[in-house]
Amino acid sequence: MARLDIDFCGIRSPNPFWLASAPPTDKAYNVERAFEAGWGGVVWKTLGEAGPPLVNVNGPRYGALLAVDRSLIGFNNIELITDRDLEVNLEEITAVKRRWPDRAVVVSIMVPCREDSWKAILPRVEDTGCDGIELNFGCPHGMSERGMGSAVGQVPEYIRMVTAWCKRYTRLPVIVKLTPNITDIRHPARAAKEGGADAVSLINTINSIMGVDPDTLTVSPAVGGEGTHGGYCGPAVKPIALNMVAEIARDPNTAGxxxxxIGGIGSWRDALDFIALGAGSVQVCTAAMVFGFKIVQEMVSGLCAYLDAKGFSGVEALRGRAVGTVTDWSxxxxNRVSKAVIDQDKCIECGRCHIACEDTAHQAITCTQNGRRHFEVKEEECVGCNLCVNVCPVPGCITLRDLAPGEIDRRTGLAVSARRLEWTAHPNNPMGRRS
Amino acid sequence: MSADRKADIRPGRLTAEAYAAHFADHVPPLTDAQALLEASRCLYCFDAPCTRACPTGIDVPSFIKRIAEENARGAAETILESNPLGGFCARDCPTEVLCEQVCVRNVQQGRPVAIGRLQRFAVDRLMASANNRIFERAPSSGRRAAVVGAGPAGLACAHALARAGHTVTLCDARPKAGGLNEYGVATYKTADDYAQREVEWLLAIGGITLQLGWALTGADQLEGLCRDHDAVFLGLGLADTHRLGVPGETLAGVVDAVEFISALRQAPDPGTVPVGRRVVVIGGGMTAVDAAVQSKLLGAERVDIVYRRGPQHMRASVEEQNLARIRGVGILHWLAPVEVLGEGGAVTGMRFARQQLGAGRLAPTGEECVLEADMVLKAIGQRLGNPVLAQCGLALREGRIAVDESGRTSIPGVWAGGDCIAGGQDLTVDAVAHGLRAARDIDLQLSIARTRSGK
Known part of the structure; x- marks a missing residue:
C-alpha cells in the first residue's frame, strides 16, 4: 500500500488533503468534524487583529455557476476573514491541535501591513501549538479595499517585506498564499522566497461577478439590490491554478x-494534477462545501488506488513528475504531426466534430460518404488541433494519432522528420538560431 | 380436454441461438460511458436513504462517487467491506423495493439512480482486474468455527470469520457451495457462473476449509461440531417445500419450482431441460416468478402464475411481476388449487376454486375453473424441513430457528442466519446481513474468551 503521509516544509500530516482557509475551517466544531471524517490537515480560517471583530454581510455571500444538472462548475464568495473574536479562535485552535496531534493545523493570518501588527499576533498564534502559518495575501474582496489580502499580494515588495517580518517573529513554517489576480505569478512567488518563505500556497480566488438578474437587471447575487465582485473558485479555476503552480515549480528562481x-480540487484526479505539477499538499474548500467533509474518504481511496496501481511508494514519489513536461511554446x-482518427464503431453520428471543424477550424471532417451520413477525418486537411476530440460526446471515439517519423503527412505531402525542430531554430523565425 | 391428449413435457423446444439469447444476462452490464453518466446522477446524499434501505448498509453514495471518479477499485472496496457478496446481490437484489425505491431522484426525476447496476459495474471491474484481492486476513487467532450451509449467510459468515483470523470449516450438503445463489436464483440473473466465481473469491481469503456433501442428519453431528469448534453458525436454508395438499399432487409433471430452477441452473445447456407446453405455476413469490419466466424462456407455449390472493398480496415485487408479464407470463389471482387433473398418471390440468376475502378470511365463491397444463410447478413456500434441529434442542419460532438480535440461538455457542431463522425476509442480501452480524458477535465472543483466558 502506498503511503499518503506527507512532510510539507516540516509540517506532517497523514494525507495530503487539507481544508483551505475558508468557512469550513472557521471554528472548532467544523474542524473537529473534518478531522473525524479523515482530513489530513486544515488551514484555519484567516485570523485578523485583536479588537472588534469584522462584520460580514447578512445576505447572499455565495454565488454559483451551475451546469444544467445543477452540478457546480464555479463558485464565488464575498465572505471576509473570520468574524469571530481572536481570543476565541486562539483558544479553539489550541484545543483542537491538542486533541488531534497527528493532523496539520496551519493558521491563516491577515493583519495590516505594519510590522508591529505582525509582531503582535505571531507569538499569540505560535502559542496555540499550531504547525505553521499561512499569510493571506490573496483575498480579493473587502479586505483588499482595506490594504490587506490581495492588495499586499499584488505588490511583490510588500510580500517580501511581510514574509521577512514573519520569519523574524516566529519559528513556525511560513506559507505565503498567493493571489492569482496578477499578471505573472512568478514575481510574487519569487518575492515570497526572497522574504524567507518556507512554502507558497496557491491560488486564492479570482475576481468575479457571477451574472445579472434578467428581471431586476442587478448583478447577482445582490445584497439589497447591489453586488460587488467576489472571489471565484471551484472546478472552473483548476486549469488557471495548475498553470500557476507549474510556473512556480519550473521557475529556476523558485524551483524546490x-x-x-489550491483551486478546484474535488477528487483524487484533481489532486494528482497538482501533485504531479509540483504540489506537496493540496487544499480543498469548494468540494467540501458542496458535498460535506466525507468526500475526503473518496479522495484518499482514489489517490491510494492510483499510487498502488502505478507502483508509486507514496505522494512524494509522484510529486513533480509532470513538471519536466511543461515548457514554453517556443x-x-x-516537426511532430498528429492526425485525428474517428473510431467508426464508436461514432454515434451526431455530427458535432464535423460542424466544429467545418465552421471554425480546418474543414477536415466529412459529413457524407456515398450519399450517406458519415464522419471521417480528411488527413489532407487535418492539422491535429484536437478540437474534434474535445467536442465529441463519446469517450475514446476520436483520438489523435502521432505520425511516425518517415510517414507522409498528407496535408503537406512531406515525410515526418525524426529531427526535433523548435521555433527558436525554425527557418521562418526571423530571430531564430540557425543550426 | 380430449381423452387421447398426451402430456407434452420435453426439452429442446427452441434453437440453440434462442436458448443462448434467453439465458444471457437479463439486465446487461453497464458500459464505462453508461456507468459514468449514471454515477453522475447520484447526489451524494447525506445519511443516504439508499444506505439505510440496504440490509448490509452499503455506503451507496460513496461507492457511486468513486465510480464517477473512475476509481472502480475503491468503489468495490466500499461495497465489499459492507457486503462481501455485493457482486451477487447487485444481480439478485430486488433493488426496486430496497435502495432504489428510496432514491431521492425518484421524487425529483421520476427515476432512481441505477444503484444495483452500478454496484455490479464496480464489483465486476474488481473481479476482472489482475489483483482482485482487497482483504488481508488477520493473523491466526487459533480459534475454530464451523459454518453449516454454504449459502449466502454461511459464506458471508465464514468469510468474515476467516478475515478476522479464525479458522473456519464450511460444510454443505450439496456438491457445490453457494446455496440458493448456486441452486435457487434464476439463470438469467447469474450468467457466466457468477455464483461460483464469487465463492472462489470469498474462499481465497484463506483459512476456510470447504467440506461438501456434508449434511446435518443427526443431533450427534451438531454436538460434535460444538465440541470441536469454538463457535457454530447454522445457515442451512430451507430444505423442504410446502405441499399443495390437493388430490393429484403425485402425478407426473407436478414439480417443485425450487427443483425445477435448480435443475436449470445446473444444466450445462438449457436446451436439455424439459418443460411443459402449458405450465401452471402455483404461488405468488419470487420463486413463482423465476420458475414461470424461465418456463417461458425454455419455450413453453403458455405459462400462468396462479395465486390464491390478490395482486396486492403477492410477495413478488411489482418489478418482478412486470418482468413476468413482459416475458409473456399470465398472472391469475384469487384462484386456489382444488385438484390436479391427470390421465395415465400424468398431469393434464388443474382445477381451481375462485376465492374472495370476507372479514379478512379467504373463502371460496363457489365458482370453479380448469386450466390445461402439462406441468405444474409448486412455488408456495419452503420450510425448515430438518427434524434434527428440533432434536438438538434448538428453540424454533414460526417453524424456523429462533435467534436474538445478534443471531444467537437457544444453544450457547450456536448462531444461525439466513432463510432458516424466523423473522427474515428470505432475501439473499438479508441472509448476508445475518451471516455478518453473527460473525461480528462470534468474533467478539472469541476475543472476550481469549482475553479472559489470557491467551
Whole structure:
C-alpha cells in the first residue's frame, strides 16, 4: 500500500488533503468534524487583529455557476476573514491541535501591513501549538479595499517585506498564499522566497461577478439590490491554478520551494494534477462545501488506488513528475504531426466534430460518404488541433494519432522528420538560431 | 380436454441461438460511458436513504462517487467491506423495493439512480482486474468455527470469520457451495457462473476449509461440531417445500419450482431441460416468478402464475411481476388449487376454486375453473424441513430457528442466519446481513474468551 503521509516544509500530516482557509475551517466544531471524517490537515480560517471583530454581510455571500444538472462548475464568495473574536479562535485552535496531534493545523493570518501588527499576533498564534502559518495575501474582496489580502499580494515588495517580518517573529513554517489576480505569478512567488518563505500556497480566488438578474437587471447575487465582485473558485479555476503552480515549480528562481496546491480540487484526479505539477499538499474548500467533509474518504481511496496501481511508494514519489513536461511554446517540437482518427464503431453520428471543424477550424471532417451520413477525418486537411476530440460526446471515439517519423503527412505531402525542430531554430523565425 | 391428449413435457423446444439469447444476462452490464453518466446522477446524499434501505448498509453514495471518479477499485472496496457478496446481490437484489425505491431522484426525476447496476459495474471491474484481492486476513487467532450451509449467510459468515483470523470449516450438503445463489436464483440473473466465481473469491481469503456433501442428519453431528469448534453458525436454508395438499399432487409433471430452477441452473445447456407446453405455476413469490419466466424462456407455449390472493398480496415485487408479464407470463389471482387433473398418471390440468376475502378470511365463491397444463410447478413456500434441529434442542419460532438480535440461538455457542431463522425476509442480501452480524458477535465472543483466558 502506498503511503499518503506527507512532510510539507516540516509540517506532517497523514494525507495530503487539507481544508483551505475558508468557512469550513472557521471554528472548532467544523474542524473537529473534518478531522473525524479523515482530513489530513486544515488551514484555519484567516485570523485578523485583536479588537472588534469584522462584520460580514447578512445576505447572499455565495454565488454559483451551475451546469444544467445543477452540478457546480464555479463558485464565488464575498465572505471576509473570520468574524469571530481572536481570543476565541486562539483558544479553539489550541484545543483542537491538542486533541488531534497527528493532523496539520496551519493558521491563516491577515493583519495590516505594519510590522508591529505582525509582531503582535505571531507569538499569540505560535502559542496555540499550531504547525505553521499561512499569510493571506490573496483575498480579493473587502479586505483588499482595506490594504490587506490581495492588495499586499499584488505588490511583490510588500510580500517580501511581510514574509521577512514573519520569519523574524516566529519559528513556525511560513506559507505565503498567493493571489492569482496578477499578471505573472512568478514575481510574487519569487518575492515570497526572497522574504524567507518556507512554502507558497496557491491560488486564492479570482475576481468575479457571477451574472445579472434578467428581471431586476442587478448583478447577482445582490445584497439589497447591489453586488460587488467576489472571489471565484471551484472546478472552473483548476486549469488557471495548475498553470500557476507549474510556473512556480519550473521557475529556476523558485524551483524546490514547497507548493500547497489550491483551486478546484474535488477528487483524487484533481489532486494528482497538482501533485504531479509540483504540489506537496493540496487544499480543498469548494468540494467540501458542496458535498460535506466525507468526500475526503473518496479522495484518499482514489489517490491510494492510483499510487498502488502505478507502483508509486507514496505522494512524494509522484510529486513533480509532470513538471519536466511543461515548457514554453517556443520549445515545442514543430516537426511532430498528429492526425485525428474517428473510431467508426464508436461514432454515434451526431455530427458535432464535423460542424466544429467545418465552421471554425480546418474543414477536415466529412459529413457524407456515398450519399450517406458519415464522419471521417480528411488527413489532407487535418492539422491535429484536437478540437474534434474535445467536442465529441463519446469517450475514446476520436483520438489523435502521432505520425511516425518517415510517414507522409498528407496535408503537406512531406515525410515526418525524426529531427526535433523548435521555433527558436525554425527557418521562418526571423530571430531564430540557425543550426 | 380430449381423452387421447398426451402430456407434452420435453426439452429442446427452441434453437440453440434462442436458448443462448434467453439465458444471457437479463439486465446487461453497464458500459464505462453508461456507468459514468449514471454515477453522475447520484447526489451524494447525506445519511443516504439508499444506505439505510440496504440490509448490509452499503455506503451507496460513496461507492457511486468513486465510480464517477473512475476509481472502480475503491468503489468495490466500499461495497465489499459492507457486503462481501455485493457482486451477487447487485444481480439478485430486488433493488426496486430496497435502495432504489428510496432514491431521492425518484421524487425529483421520476427515476432512481441505477444503484444495483452500478454496484455490479464496480464489483465486476474488481473481479476482472489482475489483483482482485482487497482483504488481508488477520493473523491466526487459533480459534475454530464451523459454518453449516454454504449459502449466502454461511459464506458471508465464514468469510468474515476467516478475515478476522479464525479458522473456519464450511460444510454443505450439496456438491457445490453457494446455496440458493448456486441452486435457487434464476439463470438469467447469474450468467457466466457468477455464483461460483464469487465463492472462489470469498474462499481465497484463506483459512476456510470447504467440506461438501456434508449434511446435518443427526443431533450427534451438531454436538460434535460444538465440541470441536469454538463457535457454530447454522445457515442451512430451507430444505423442504410446502405441499399443495390437493388430490393429484403425485402425478407426473407436478414439480417443485425450487427443483425445477435448480435443475436449470445446473444444466450445462438449457436446451436439455424439459418443460411443459402449458405450465401452471402455483404461488405468488419470487420463486413463482423465476420458475414461470424461465418456463417461458425454455419455450413453453403458455405459462400462468396462479395465486390464491390478490395482486396486492403477492410477495413478488411489482418489478418482478412486470418482468413476468413482459416475458409473456399470465398472472391469475384469487384462484386456489382444488385438484390436479391427470390421465395415465400424468398431469393434464388443474382445477381451481375462485376465492374472495370476507372479514379478512379467504373463502371460496363457489365458482370453479380448469386450466390445461402439462406441468405444474409448486412455488408456495419452503420450510425448515430438518427434524434434527428440533432434536438438538434448538428453540424454533414460526417453524424456523429462533435467534436474538445478534443471531444467537437457544444453544450457547450456536448462531444461525439466513432463510432458516424466523423473522427474515428470505432475501439473499438479508441472509448476508445475518451471516455478518453473527460473525461480528462470534468474533467478539472469541476475543472476550481469549482475553479472559489470557491467551
Amino acid at each position: 520551494l514547497p507548493i500547497s496546491g 520549445h515545442l517540437d514543430l
